[in-house]
Amino acid sequence: MASVNVKDVARLAGVSIGTVSNVLNHPTKVSAETAVRVHDAIDKLGFVRNDAARQLRAGSSRALGLVILDARNPFFTELSRGAEDEAARAGLSVIIGNSDEASEREAAYLDLFEQQRLRGLLISPVGDVGPRLRRLRERGIRSVLVDRYSQDTSFSSVSVDDVAGGAMAVRHLIETGRRRIAFVGGSLAIRQVSDRLAGARAAVAERADATLESIEVSALTVHEGVAAARRLIDRPRGKRPDAVFAANDLLAIGLLQAFAASGEVSVPGDIALIGYDDIDFASASVVPLSSVRQPAALIGETAVRLMLAEAEDPTAKPQAVEYQPELVIRASSAG
Known part of the structure; x- marks a missing residue:
């Protein structure tokens, strides 16, 4: 038909x-x-x-693109909600793409959003997307980095000082008497992970009797947290860390679940535990989880405001907004 x-x-x-x-x-x-x-x-x-065809003829769209690292992570859910609320106030909608921490999926969404000629792009990138974002800018699509700063300041960005956050988490563990600390995180190609590890290393360097072990996992998920915990449980008791700093709360929750299920590791008695993001589940876990809080919704809102400011004045210099993290101490590290 x-x-x-x-x-x-x-x-x-x-x-x-x-x-x-x-x-x-x-x-x-x-x-x-x-x-x-x-x-x-x-x-x-x-x-x-056909709104898409109408927008192509008009040369503009009423939608923004948002590419996030993991749609399962409540941190990005909250960030997306903040972006949607701010966009709605401007009469715009947000189309969300989940890269799932995969550069190929990220590239596919960038292709799609370029073809649709969206008003702008917000992205929490997997790796270095600078060359691609410059190409989009040449085609009139402005980009803002989300939960990540622009190293060469060529793009506007909204981020949290993750180096400070990592140092904050590990200093807390050291202050509670922990010395054998493990960092559990995903690929260091993800800037947030590498920055949190850098902060952890800086804090450990302040104490001559403290050590830091880095344990890499394939994804920042509960499943990978469980797998990392099992690897630690399999070690002799004297070879286990006495504290774990997880790169995000999903990993920390997986670690906590596996420790509890094993019956061999108590939290915080044997291993103190702290996560990152302070998602809603952190305070509701079996042992309430200490975490480094990020203002997720505010990050999304601010990114949209920067995008709209650039759309109004394309000659304006990129802006970098950096928020400070906040340490939230709960039972998982209070011992």
């Missing part, structure tokens, strides 16, 4: 194509009677207008 177009609607309603366009886009320009005839024709024919 051939697709229904505006000409078909105009023919059935007995009006011009321009009148159909006015009913759809400028309804105050037509009489109520004419609008009813056009909408009756639309309903009868099952016409759906």
Whole structure:
């Protein structure tokens, strides 16, 4: 069956194509009677207008693209909500793409958003996307880095000082008497992970009797946290760390679940534990989880505001907004 177009609607309603366009886009320009005839024709024919094609002709879109690292992570859910709320206040919508920490999926979303000529792009990148974002800018699509700073300051960014956050977490563990500390994190290609590890190393370097072991996992998920915990449980008791700093709360929750299920490791008695992000589940876990809090919703809101500012003035210099993290101490590290 051939697709229904505006000409078909105009023919059935007995009006011009321009009148159909006015009913759809400028309804105050037509009489109520004419609008009813056009909408009756639309309903009868099952016409759906092609907004994408209309936006391509107009050279702009009412949507922003947002690429996040992991849609399962409540931190990014909250960040996305903040971006959506701020975009809605400006009459815009947000299309979300989940890279799942995979550069190929990230590239596919960038291709799609470029083809759709979205108003702008917010991205928490897997690796170095600078060259691709510069190409998008040449095509009129501005980009803002989210939960990540721009090293060469060529793009606006909204981030949290993750080096400070990592140091904050490990200093807390050291202050509670822990000395054999393990960092559990994903790929160091993810800037947030490498920065949190850098902060942890800086804190350990302040104490001659403290050590830091880095344990890399394949993803920042509960499942990988469980797997990392099992590797630690398999060690002789004297070879285990006495504290673990996890690169995010999902990993920390997986570690906590596996330690509890084993019956061999108590938290915080044997191993103190601290995560990062302070998602809602952190305070509700079996042992309430200490964590480094990030203002997730505020990050999303701020990124949209920077995007809109650049859209209004393309000659403006990129802005870098950096928020400070906050340590939230709960039972998992309080012993």
